[in-house]
Amino acid sequence: MRVEVNNVDKHFRKLHAVNDLSFTVEPGRVTGFLGPNGSGKSTTMRLMLGLDNGTGETLFDGLPLAKYKSVTGVVGAHLDAKFFHPKRSALGHLKMLGAEANISKARIDEVIQLVGLSDVARKRPGGFSLGMGQRLGLAGAILAQPKVLMLDEPANGLDPQSIHWLRDFLKHYASLGNTVLVSSHLLGEMQLLADDVVVIARGTLVAAESVQAFLSRANSKSVLVRSNDVVRLASILSMNGFRVEIEGENAIKVIDATSEKVGEIAFQSGVQLSELFTEAANLETVFMELTASGMDYEIGAPVTGHDSAVIRSGESL
Amino acid sequence: MIPALRYEWRRLFSIRSTWIISVLYLALVGVVGLLPIFVASPAAQSWEGLFSTPGNVLNAMILSVIAAQTFGHEYRYGVIRLTLSEFPAREKILIAKTLILSTYVVAMTLLAWAVLGAGGLIAGSEKVNSEASGFTISESQNSTQMWQVLAFGIGYCIFAMSITMLSRNLALGVTLPLLLATILEPLVGALLGIISDWFEPATKYMPLSSAQAWIVNAPDWPQAGLVFAAWVVGIYFLASFFFIKRDA
Numbered sequence: 001m002r003v004e005v006n007n008v009d010k011h012f013r014k015l016h017a018v019n020d021l022s023f024t025v026e027p028g029r030v031t032g033f034l035g036p037n038g039s040g041k042s043t044t045m046r047l048m049l050g051l052d053n054g055t056g057e058t059l060f061d062g063l064p065l066a067k068y069k070s071v072t073g074v075v076g077a078h079l080d081a082k083f084f085h086p087k088r089s090a091l092g093h094l095k096m097l098g099a100e101a102n103i104s105k106a107r108i109d110e111v112i113q114l115v116g117l118s119d120v121a122r123k124r125p126g127g128f129s130l131g132m133g134q135r136l137g138l139a140g141a142i143l144a145q146p147k148v149l150m151l152d153e154p155a156n157g158l159d160p161q162s163i164h165w166l167r168d169f170l171k172h173y174a175s176l177g178n179t180v181l182v183s184s185h186l187l188g189e190m191q192l193l194a195d196d197v198v199v200i201a202r203g204t205l206v207a208a209e210s211v212q213a214f215l216s217r218a219n220s221k222s223v224l225v226r227s228n229d230v231v232r233l234a235s236i237l238s239m240n241g242f243r244v245e246i247e248g249e250n251a252i253k254v255i256d257a258t259s260e261k262v263g264e265i266a267f268q269s270g271v272q273l274s275e276l277f278t279e280a281a282n283l284e285t286v287f288m289e290l291t292a293s294g295m296d297y298e299i300g301a302p303v304t305g306h307d308s309a310v311i312r313s314g315e316s317l
Numbered sequence: 318m319i320p321a322l323r324y325e326w327r328r329l330f331s332i333r334s335t336w337i338i339s340v341l342y343l344a345l346v347g348v349v350g351l352l353p354i355f356v357a358s359p360a361a362q363s364w365e366g367l368f369s370t371p372g373n374v375l376n377a378m379i380l381s382v383i384a385a386q387t388f389g390h391e392y393r394y395g396v397i398r399l400t401l402s403e404f405p406a407r408e409k410i411l412i413a414k415t416l417i418l419s420t421y422v423v424a425m426t427l428l429a430w431a432v433l434g435a436g437g438l439i440a441g442s443e444k445v446n447s448e449a450s451g452f453t454i455s456e457s458q459n460s461t462q463m464w465q466v467l468a469f470g471i472g473y474c475i476f477a478m479s480i481t482m483l484s485r486n487l488a489l490g491v492t493l494p495l496l497l498a499t500i501l502e503p504l505v506g507a508l509l510g511i512i513s514d515w516f517e518p519a520t521k522y523m524p525l526s527s528a529q530a531w532i533v534n535a536p537d538w539p540q541a542g543l544v545f546a547a548w549v550v551g552i553y554f555l556a557s558f559f560f561i562k563r564d565a
Contacts, residue, residue, distance in 0.1 A: 046398070046564070046565070049401075049402050049405070050401070050405040051398055051401055051402065051564065051565040052564040052565065053562065053563070053564055064405075065405040066405040066406050068405075070320065071402070071403055071404070071405055072403055075402070077398075077399075077402045079395075079398055079399075079402075080395055080398075082394070082395060083394065083395040083396055083398060083399055084394060084396065085332060085390055085394050085396060086394065087332055087333060087334070088331050088332045089331075092331035092332070093331075095327055095331060096324065096327045096328050096331050097399060097403070099320070099323045099324040099326070099327040099328075100320040100321070100323065100324045100403045100404070101320070102320075102323070140399065
């Protein structure tokens with residue numbers, strides 16, 4: 001089921017939370033929904049589900065949600081790990097959510113087992129950890145096996161094994177032809193999980209494309225070099241017009257360079273290298289480049305005891 | 318509509334507090350209605366008097382906790398977003414909640430009458446009989462009718478539910494109707510009466526003062542009943558409008 005978000009827009013008084021956003025989420029793929037804190041991801045998801053009032057429309061296979069007779073088979077949403085009554089048992093919570101579509105007890109048990117909550121199914125979730133809350137939220141979302149799954153930060157609070165399980169589960173769910181939209185701040189995780197990304201900043205669309213296309217936007221590619229004579233190599237490289245950053249005692253990073261070129265210069269200069277490695281662009285790098293100006297809550301530079309030295313082109317040590 | 322009713326029914330009875338409050342309500346109605354018969358025994362009680370017990374504001378307040386929880390719990394714990402994800406057409410869940418709450422109030426009132434009836438039968442015809450003048454919540458000549466008790470319970474609970482819907486505050490939904498009935502409306506009426514005689518009938522147009530005037534069959538009870546109904550319907554539609562229009 002294709003999800004089309006068309007010109008969705010939302011104001012909170014003076015704040016323009018979501019600005020004329022349009023994108024498509026394709027079936028059979030996992031789409032990562034990325035953006036800095038306060039960029040409007042959760043608001044967009046709420047608008048898509050009709051929970052918030054705004055302008056624009058979201059169509060699920062060409063129809064707004066309200067036009068479907070039963071919605072539970074169309075979209076399952078997990079928006080927060082704490083959206084449950086703390087004194088209604090996990091089982092009771094899922095029975096309530098499944099009541100609309102008359103979900104069988106067997107299916108509820110199956111889902112509870114799938115998310116690993118069998119031991120606590122009859123317990124009150126008020127005492128659940130964040131990770132357990134995430135599992136319960138996910139269980140509620142997949143209960144009716146919806147064609148579209150929308151998850152807001154589902155990996156928060158999960159341990160590494162659970163994150164691995166979640167990744168495999170969502171990939172499998174999408175491989176069945178379902179549509180999966182996942183928002184997350186865990187960019188490394190998203191790079192492993194997502195086929196496509198939708199990136200927003202300050203409520204405005206930055207990118208909506210495949211992960212590969214997104215990564216190809218990286219402005220700078222760098223080469224990591226290790227050598228016992230790194231100081232001399234750094235000077236020679238900077239003389240050759242490269243920007244060099246010191247990465248440690250015996251390592252430098254050469255910005256906007258290729259390993260072939262750096263190797264050639266080192267060979268010509270008689271510098272012996274112990275490592276030469278091209279750093280591939282990752283989701284985090286591109287994300288930071290593209291959303292740098294869209295941070296609503298900018299953070300200061302990390303305070304460390306030793307600032308990393310930067311040798312600009314033409315400078316020598 | 319059936320799925321929404323099923324969902325709301327499951328929501329209501331899947332938390333322990335619903336059962337606890339239900340038992341508490343029946344116990345309270347039993348104590349308020351039967352204790353005077355068994356202990357004080359000032360005079361023989363009439364069946365009408367006995368069956369008017371659930372029309373007491375204190376008893377209605379207990380039921381209003383369930384009414385306030387209808388929306389209060391959902392807003393307090395964020396479950397409303399899950400609910401509205403399943404029912405994007407919000408009118409459906411609103412109607413379902415109203416119908417289930419009304420059904421619950423009717424069922425609890427019937428159970429309360431069963432408790433009172435059983436207690437009356439145990440007490441025997443010397444203490445409870447049709448000829449007795451009795452002591453009722455009605456201070457007028459006419460006894461409170463059973464349909465009035467039922468309608469008062471539903472109206473009071475919808476009033477409480479609507480306040481919760483508007484304020485998204487469970488505690489306010491329980492306390493405000495009780496405070497209006499017992500303190501605020503009498504106080505405002507008294508103060509206005511002091512200011513000018515012209516304001517004296519002001520309480521006639523207040524929601525719960527008129528409700529109480531209606532259920533005790535005060536001289537102008539039909540008008541009081543209409544005023545109470547107008548308040549309940551008015552606040553219900555106002556709250557419904559905001560429930561449908563506001564962000565979840």
